[in-house]
Amino acid sequence: MxxxxxxxxxxxxxxxxxxxxxxxxxxxxxxxxxxxxxxxxxxxxxxxxxxxxxxxxxxxxxxxxxxxxxxxxxxxxxxxxxxxxxxxxxxxxxxxxxxxxxxxxxxxxxxxxxxxxxxxxxxxxxxxxxxxxxxxxxxxxxxxxxxxxxxxxxxxxxxxxxxxxxxxxxxxxxxxxxxxxxxxxxxxxxxxxxxxxxxxxxxxxxxxxxxxxxxxxxxxxxxxxxxxxxxxxxxxxxxxxxxxxxxxxxxxxxxxxxTAYYDIRKPYLDKISLNIKNQVVDLELSSGLNAIIGDNSIGKSLILEYLYNPKLTKIDKTRKEGYKRYCESKEISVVPIDQKLLKSIHFDRQGNIRKLFQDNNSLNNYPQFQKHFNDLIIDSYDAIFDKYIDRVLNKIKNNYQLKNAKRNLNFDLDIPADVEDNNYQLHAVSNIVCKTKDYSQIIDNIKNVLNQLKKLRDTKDLLEEDIKIINLSIEKYQEMKKKYEKLKIDEKIHNSICSTINKVFESHEKAVNKIVQDQERKRNNFNTDLISFQQRIVDYIDKINTKNEDILFDYKDILIKQEENPLNGYIFITRTVVSKITSEIIEDILMYPFSNNNKLSYLSKVDNDNFIDSCADTKIKKYLDEGKDINIAYKQCVKDYVKSDILKIDYAILKEEDSELSGNSPGKNALIYLDLLSYDLNNKMYIVDQPGDDVSQNKITSDLIDIFRKISDKKQVLFITHKPELVVNLDVDNVIVLKNDEDGIVAYNGALEYQDENINILKDIADTLDGGVDVIRKRWKRYDKRNNSKN
The missing domain is CATH 3.20.20.140 (Metal-dependent hydrolases)
Structure with missing residues (x-):
């Protein structure tokens, strides 16, 4: 048999x-x-x-x-x-x-x-x-x-x-x-x-x-x-x-x-050959599930290592020397797998699977997962952040200009003694200069850009995500257009005032020139200072009357879309750490470089003079050390913070039937890793050392057994275990038993039900694996009805 x-x-x-x-x-x-x-x-x-x-x-x-x-x-x-x-x-x-x-x-x-x-x-x-x-x-x-x-x-x-x-x-x-x-x-x-x-x-x-x-x-x-x-x-x-x-x-x-006959496929690797004290022992392998069990420290892991990696190239020196000494003392050697077969065999050493996921590395770092995550494009949100960053910088700049205008009012005006003389004719010289900036060309160019963007937006077959980006750009250019139109109107009003004042002064100057030249020369400096003082008053009034809108007056929550890739019962999710940026979060973002202040109201105290001192050295210093202007440094600091903490890419794997994401523990990731192996058609055999150690005990019966059945449906499996559930409940096709006796190592194999004069596989499982007796009894008790007459 x-x-x-x-x-x-x-x-x-x-x-x-x-x-x-x-x-x-x-x-x-x-x-x-x-x-x-x-x-x-x-x-x-x-x-x-x-x-x-x-x-x-x-x-x-x-x-x-x-x-x-x-x-x-x-x-x-x-x-x-x-x-x-x-x-x-x-x-x-x-x-x-x-x-x-x-x-x-x-x-x-x-x-x-x-x-x-x-x-x-x-x-x-x-x-x-x-x-x-x-x-x-x-x-x-x-x-x-x-x-x-x-x-x-x-x-x-x-x-x-x-x-x-x-x-x-x-x-x-x-x-x-x-x-x-x-x-x-x-x-x-x-x-x-x-x-x-x-x-x-x-x-x-x-x-x-x-x-x-x-x-x-x-x-x-x-x-x-x-x-x-x-x-x-x-x-x-x-x-x-x-x-x-x-x-x-x-x-x-x-x-x-x-009720439907099928052929059992031939094994990819048909046997394991051991040489024990110059006697060749061939251990037949099933095409399905093959479990290696045996006494502690009998060399189970050693056999897999020499089988797959006879030169022991990927293990530490201590273990390598230990393996060699053990083989010499037990007079045992392992015939390695033919090199031609290795390319279609996947091998995981003891503890390697769980170790992969214990260092809190991103799931995207593992080749087995990496290819299943879709890219998430976050550059489209840059324009939104730029808009509010620029408003902060403009607020600080305006604060500085207002402070300067107020400081300029502290001005001494010397009045000549004869200014009270009724016959005195005031000599005035105007130095008010009209602004010469022409915003018309800028406004026209912006209009052209807007027209081109609208045409592009209406282009057939343009992707929805690109339309959103164009709409954001249109919004920004429209805001820019309004700003320059306002500047143009302000310039026109300013120039009109200046022109009027200049005409008055010119007219007055002509009249005064006809008056006594001596008095005019005395008052020349006075008139010049007076005009300068008037200009400072105008500037200050202009600054305090400038509309100072709240930085977030038009803010709407930003929803960050995640990318999902359904695959084999799982959803591979690429997302950001923060999925929705609220006004509270954008406030924290904009205030991030500042020390001990997280409210935008604090910006009323910040201007160009104290900008650097208001920022935390630990956050802004490295940007200033690179020779950047404080404005550039602030902007880069904020954007780097957004990238590293707010829009940082995060990866997760969710079962399709799960209602919510419960996190990816090392044990859960190990199960997903093993489950995905069942869909990997590149390998015809999977060798793994003690997979039960990579997951929690309760997951062995609830998940791991089903996963290994799925793997064995498509490829040959050879594994070491000390978990009886992974032998009896998994219903392995072949059990390889390693024992120590007085003559050395004994090795043989058989199906769970195999028994002859010398071998009883179920008894070996019961004697070798902790808890094996109970697991076997639970499966076998249905057939021992000798004491179940009352059942």
Whole structure:
């Protein structure tokens, strides 16, 4: 017998013989003499495992004869002992097939005697049936591990159940299935399979499993039920070794049972070869899940390292020397993987996965994740920040100009003594200069730009995000246009005033020139100072009358859009640390360079003279050290702060079904990392050392097992573990066991159900892994019904 499963087993656990007396002539052809006929039919159908299950009886002699004649069927690998019991409960009658452990022949011989002790309980039209309680007592007395399969050859809700389990009623049926006393339901047609699966999904009956049986009553027409039967049987296939233990493991894992045959793919790496004391030990590998277990410090990690990295190039010197000393002391060496195969193998050392995510690095730093995050463009928000930064700088500049204008009012004016002389003619010289700036060209150019931007915005097929940027630009240019139009009007008014004053002074000057030149010369300086004083008053009035709007008077909250990339049940999110910039946040941004002040009202105290002193050295100094003007330094400081703290790019990964983002812990990231490996078609094999250490214990059963099943669906997996759940509950295809004995290291392998005179894989799991006994018992307890008569 093979140690691991290389092909599916075709099973039929429901065949009758002549000892089904209640069936009369239907079973008359099913005798010992006709065993060759049955064997020929089984071979034609390529059946691999059968059970003779007669009504309420077991004939050991027939069973033993069949076993001794297995060679008559080239495809047959196993015959299991069984009985079909007639049982009634809750007023309903149903059939139960019992398949017994065949490893104890003495107990099998006793079954006939045990059955003789019990009498049927019913006295109805259809006799020969046991109460459910009696049936359980019989199973207990037989004292063998047993698989119980209840008939369910029609839908759960049909009126005529015809000896199906659902005859007990829907509520009782659900209760019995959930109790797991029955290990499977038997059906025949594909239509019923669909009905049962729909019912299972509707009621969420996770413990409901199915298997088919021919219920053949005439070997000469096998696989038909009888000569008049025109229905087609749908065989079941199990992914297990052809043993009772294999059947048990198959019926505890629904993925192992199917009604559609498929070929088990060939392994990418077919074996691990060890040389132990000059003896070559070949450990066969399954194409699916291969787990390495063994005693502590026996060299499990060493084997994977030498297998994948024989030169030990990527491990520290201490461990490298330790590996070499261990191999020499144990006289062991590992045949490395062919270099040609390495390119399609992914290898993770012990703890490496979790370590990747423990340094709080951005998720975008990991190549496995990086390619799945979309870029987030934030440059489009620059114009908004520039607008308010410029307003702050203008506020500071205006404060300085107002302070200067007020300071200029502190002016001494010397008045000549004869100024009170009534005959004195005041000599005045005007030096008021009209402004010569021409804003018309600027306004025209802005209008042209606005027209071009509007044309661009109306361009067909322009992206929505670009339209938003253009609209922001239009808004800014419109504001610029209004500003220069206002400047033009102000200039016109100013020049008009200046012109008027100049004309008055010119007229006065002409008159004064006709007056005595001596008086004029005396008052010349006086007149000049007077004019200067007048100008200072005008400037001050102009400054205090300048409208000083609040910097955020037109501010609206800025929503920062995040980029999302759905992939394989996850959403890869590229976002900023702050998703919405409120007026409070923009105020903090604009005030960031200033020391101990976070309110814009503080700016009323800041001007060009104290600008630098008002800023915090730790924030602004480095920009000034680069030789920048304070205005440039402030602007750069604010924009760098926005980039590093406000619009800093952040990455997160969210499951599609999650309602909110709960954060990405190292353990969660490790699960995502492993899950994405299942979609990576570049690698045909995954080797990993103790993946259970990379996630929390509760995530092993809730997440990690499903992820490893997904990975194994597409690639070969080889891993080391000390977690029994990752062997038994994961239902690995192959277990490699490493042991120490008095002669050195012992290595062998087999499926979970593999057992011979020297090897018992489940026992090795129980003895080697902490908690292994409990995990195995939980899976196996359904088949040990010897002490469950009250279940």
């Amino acid at each position: 093979n140690r691991i499963v290389n092909s599916l087993i075709k099973v039929d656990l429901h065949i009758h013989s002549e000892y089904s007396k209640k069936d009369g002539d239907l079973v008359s052809n099913n005798t010992k003499e006709n065993i060759p006929i049955l064997m020929g039919k089984l071979e034609k159908e390529k059946v691999n495992m059968i059970a003779i299950t007669d009504h309420n009886v077991f004939n050991f002699d027939l069973y033993d004869t069949l076993v001794n004649n297995m060679s008559l069927c080239k495809t047959l690998q196993s015959i299991l002992p069984g009985i079909e019991f007639d049982v009634f409960e809750n007023g309903a009658r149903f059939h139960v097939i019992a398949i017994f452990d065949d490893t104890n022949k003495d107990k099998l011989k006793d079954i006939e005697k045990i059955l003789q002790k019990y009498k049927f309980d019913n006295k109805e039209k259809k006799p020969n049936a046991y109460k459910f309680s009696t049936f359980r007592s019989i199973i207990t007395d037989i004292n063998l591990n047993v698989v119980l399969i209840a008939h369910q050859k029609s839908g759960i809700r049909v009126e005529n159940q015809n000896e199906n389990l659902a005859g007990v009623g829907e509520e009782q049926f659900d209760y019995i299935v959930n109790c797991e006393y029955f290990d499977a339901l038997e059906f025949r047609s594909g239509r019923i399979e669909g009905i049962l699966k729909s019912y299972q999904n509707e009621k969420d009956l996770k413990n409901m499993r199915y298997i088919t049986g021919t219920d053949c009553h005439d070997w000469t027409v096998y696989p038909k039920q009888k000569k008049t039967d025109k229905s087609d049987i749908r065989y079941s296939y199990i992914k297990s070794l052809p043993t009772f233990k294999g059947l048990v493991m198959a019926l505890t894992e629904s993925r192992r049972v199917t």
